[in-house]
Amino acid sequence: xxxxxxxxxxxxxxxSVSQGHPQRWLILGVICLAQLTVLLDNTILNVAIPSLTRxxxxxxxxxxxxxxxxxxxxxxxxxxxxxVADRYGRKKMLVTGLALFGIGSLVAGLAGSxxxxxxxxxxxxxxxxxxxxxxxxxxxxxxxxEEQPKAIGIWxxxxxxxxxxxxxxxxxVLNHFWWGAIFLINIPVAVLGLIAVVALxxxxxxxxxxxxxxxxxxxGDRPDLLGAVLSTIGMASLVFxxxxxxxxxxxxxxxxxTAAVAVLVLGAFAWxxxxxxxxxxxxxxxxxxRFMGAVAGAVLITFGMxxxxxxxxxxxxxxxxxxxxxxxxxxxxLALTVVLLNFTGLSAKWSGRLGTxxxxxxxxxxxxxxxxxxxxxxxxxxxxxxxGLLLIGAGCAIANPAMAHAVMSAIPAxxxxxxxxxxxxxxxxxxxxxxxxLGAVLSxxxxxxxxLSTGLGAGQLVGAVAVLLGGFVAxxxxxxxxxxxx
Numbered sequence: 348x349x350x351x352x353x354x355x356x357x358x359x360x361x362x363s364v365s366q367g368h369p370q371r372w373l374i375l376g377v378i379c380l381a382q383l384t385v386l387l388d389n390t391i392l393n394v395a396i397p398s399l400t401r402x403x404x405x406x407x408x409x410x411x412x413x414x415x416x417x418x419x420x421x422x423x424x425x426x427x428x429x430x431v432a433d434r435y436g437r438k439k440m441l442v443t444g445l446a447l448f449g450i451g452s453l454v455a456g457l458a459g460s461x462x463x464x465x466x467x468x469x470x471x472x473x474x475x476x477x478x479x480x481x482x483x484x485x486x487x488x489x490x491x492x493e494e495q496p497k498a499i500g501i502w503x504x505x506x507x508x509x510x511x512x513x514x515x516x517x518x519x520v521l522n523h524f525w526w527g528a529i530f531l532i533n534i535p536v537a538v539l540g541l542i543a544v545v546a547l548x549x550x551x552x553x554x555x556x557x558x559x560x561x562x563x564x565x566x567g568d569r570p571d572l573l574g575a576v577l578s579t580i581g582m583a584s585l586v587f588x589x590x591x592x593x594x595x596x597x598x599x600x601x602x603x604x605t606a607a608v609a610v611l612v613l614g615a616f617a618w619x620x621x622x623x624x625x626x627x628x629x630x631x632x633x634x635x636x637r638f639m640g641a642v643a644g645a646v647l648i649t650f651g652m653x654x655x656x657x658x659x660x661x662x663x664x665x666x667x668x669x670x671x672x673x674x675x676x677x678x679x680x681l682a683l684t685v686v687l688l689n690f691t692g693l694s695a696k697w698s699g700r701l702g703t704x705x706x707x708x709x710x711x712x713x714x715x716x717x718x719x720x721x722x723x724x725x726x727x728x729x730x731x732x733x734x735g736l737l738l739i740g741a742g743c744a745i746a747n748p749a750m751a752h753a754v755m756s757a758i759p760a761x762x763x764x765x766x767x768x769x770x771x772x773x774x775x776x777x778x779x780x781x782x783x784x785l786g787a788v789l790s791x792x793x794x795x796x797x798x799l800s801t802g803l804g805a806g807q808l809v810g811a812v813a814v815l816l817g818g819f820v821a822x823x824x825x826x827x828x829x830x831x832x833x
Contacts, residue, residue, distance in 0.1 A: 368489040370547055375489075375498055377543040378482040379505045381445055384536045385475040386509025388417070388452075391517040391529050398526040399464075409461040415590055416465045420472030421479070422775035423583030427575040429480035429768025430627040434570060437481045437488070437764060438550040442541060444477030449537030456530035467530075476771075483767035487755050488551045497695035499755075500748040504689035507682040507743065515675045574620055574627040581613035582772060589779040592787070628765060636828035638757035642773060644707060644821020645750050647813050648714075649777025652743075654785030655718050655810030659732075661789075662721065662803045667729065680733060684740025694744040703749050704826040710746020711818020714739050715811040722807035746818065753825060785810055 368374060392414060399405045399413065432440040451471035458464040483502060490498045520528050588606040595601050620626040632638050663674040688694040698706040717738030724731030751770055758766035785806040792802030 368549060371489040371494075371498075374547050374549075375486060375501060377540065377547055378441070378485055379502060380536065381441065381478050381540040381544070382482045382502070383505050383509055383512075384448065384533050384540070385478050386506055387513045387516060388471065388475070388530075388533065391513040392417075395517060395521060395526045395529055398521060399461075402526060403458075403461050403464070405461045409465070411594075412465045413461070413468055415587070417468040417472045417475070418590070418775065418779070419583050419586055420469045421475045422586045422772065422779075423579045424473060424476035425480060425771040425775065426578045426582065426628060426765065426768040428476040429484065429764035429766070429771075430571065430575065432477070432481045432484060432764035433552060433762055436550050436552045437484050438544065438548050440477045440764075441481040441485065441544050441548060444474045444481060445537050445541045445544065446474070447471070448474030448478060449534050449541070450474075452530045452533035452537065456527035456534075458527070479771045480764050480767040483751070483755070483770065484763035485548060485551070487760070487763045487766075489549070495755075496698055496748060496752055497689075497692050499752050500689035500692070500695045500744070503748045503751060504686045504744070506747075507685035507740070512682075515679075518675060571620075571623055571625060571627040574616060574623065577612055577616035577619060578627065581609050581616055582776075584612060585609035586775065586779050589776075589783045592783045597787075628769070629762075632758060635757050636824050637753060640821045640824025640828060641750055641753035641757060642769070643824065644711075644817045645754065645770070645773040646777045646780075647817025647820065648711065648746065648750065649774050650781040650784070651718070651810040651813035651817065652714065652739075652781065653778030654781030654783075655721075655807050655814075657782045658785055658789060658803050658806045658810070659721065662800075662807075663732070666800045666803060667732070677729065677732070678736065681736040681740040681743070684737055685744045688741065688744035689748065694748060697745060698749050702829075703753055704822040704829065706749040707746050707753075707825065708818050708822035710742040710744075710749065711814050711822075712742070714742030714746065715815040715818070717742060718807045718811035718814065722804040722811070750821065753821075781810065781813070 396410055399410065403409075405413070428440065428444075448471055451467050451474055455464055455467035455471065458467055483499075486498050486502055487495060516532075517529050520532065584605045588602050588609060591599075591602050591605065616628075617630060620628050621630045633642075659678065660674060663669045663677055667677075669677060701709065717735040717740075719735075720738060721732050721735035724734065754770045754773075755763065755766045758769075788806045788809050789799075789802040792805050793799060797805075
């Protein structure tokens with residue numbers, strides 16, 4: 348069936364006034380608090396693995412499922428969560444996400460068996476998917492286009508706080524309480540977030556034919572249920588294959604089977620989205636060079652950074668000899684640099700002067716140089732690693748908000764939730780693939796007789812190349828799109 352270009356088929360819906368919402372900065376603080384809770388949970392569980400193994404008698408497979416149940420559910424539902432938020436209301440889904448995450452945290456903290464904990468983590472993944480998509484979508488709605496880069500910069504900086512804060516908070520809690528406390532500390536934050544969201548955050552959603560704003564011709568009110576099912580199964584299968592690869596072998600039936608399911612189901616998803624009258628994900632987005640530039644760059648960047656930071660934690664502990672808590676403290680300069688540059692608005696100011704393509708390229712060059720510094724300049728001390736962390740932090744502060752803004756700006760405003768889902772899905776996919784592939788580089792290097800330090804350095808260099816390539820691919824496509832519009 349013939350389809351009109353997506354830019355002509357959607358009525359752009361903006362719930363903010365021309366000056367932005369009067370309480371937009373306070374609202375941003377509320378949604379960042381909600382986001383931080385989710386991001387902390389992505390890393391905080393790792394420090395509790397010894398306690399879980401001892402107190403719940405958890406086997407290695409149980410531990411893997413405790414970690415993977417959360418990431419599989421969250422990554423599989425991100426796109427669907429964004430679409431649901433656009434259709435039924437972003438505030439409603441933000442409240443629902445906080446409630447599910449809080450309830451899941453309570454069940455996890457009081458779990459008496461590994462099965463209960465795995466189920467609770469899966470429930471938390473549902474809440475996490477709703478939170479990650481609605482927070483960015485709301486931020487895009489309440490700020491003016493001029494303020495969006497700074498707002499997204501602050502939103503991105505929270506991710507760095509989550510990365511650095513998870514191990515530190517987890518280590519502190521476990522030194523004073525039992526393992527369940529790492530989940531129970533989410534509850535007061537979730538309750539506070541719920542109260543603040545209900546009181547402050549305005550409702551926004553895509554216009555429908557049931558509302559006061561007319562819908563474009565051909566649009567219906569029926570949700571894309573088949574698309575939601577296909578995207579969830581396809582993405583969960585893809586992430587599961589990536590997670591299983593290093594442990595079971597890339598040519599094992601388990602990995603090849605789930606990868607085949609992912610390819611087939613995602614192919615069916617693309618076919619269906621191209622036929623349905625009101626698709627969850629409009630395939631015509633992929634004809635937009637801005638969108639494709641942002642997508643290609645985001646995958647390569649998160650691939651390089653996700654894998655390289657995974658190797659960094661091992662470098663600090665196994666090569667430099669730091670304990671888990673001290674290793675967490677040693678990574679803090681990265682997060683602090685991101686927070687400083689984004690919360691002060693410096694990165695947004697630089698991006699505004701340089702433009703999105705140059706900002707992304709510059710950020711990726713800095714991040715790549717940082718990874719090279721960690722791999723090559725560290726001669727048994729911390730100086731080379733510190734330099735690398737500072738460079739990576741500066742690069743992240745400049746490039747990541749610009750990349751997220753490029754993704755969101757390439758999508759109609761009424762599809763902000765879907766855009767946030769795409770942004771989150773890219774991050775999940777790139778990070779998972781980076782950990783798997785760069786972990787394989789490390790394993791291959793060590794298996795060939797090289798030292799652990801050499802293997803970690805090789806992985807960091809592969810990550811540096813991927814980051815650099817991602818930056819230039821994204822910058823080139825975005826620059827080409829700008830010229831086409833001019």
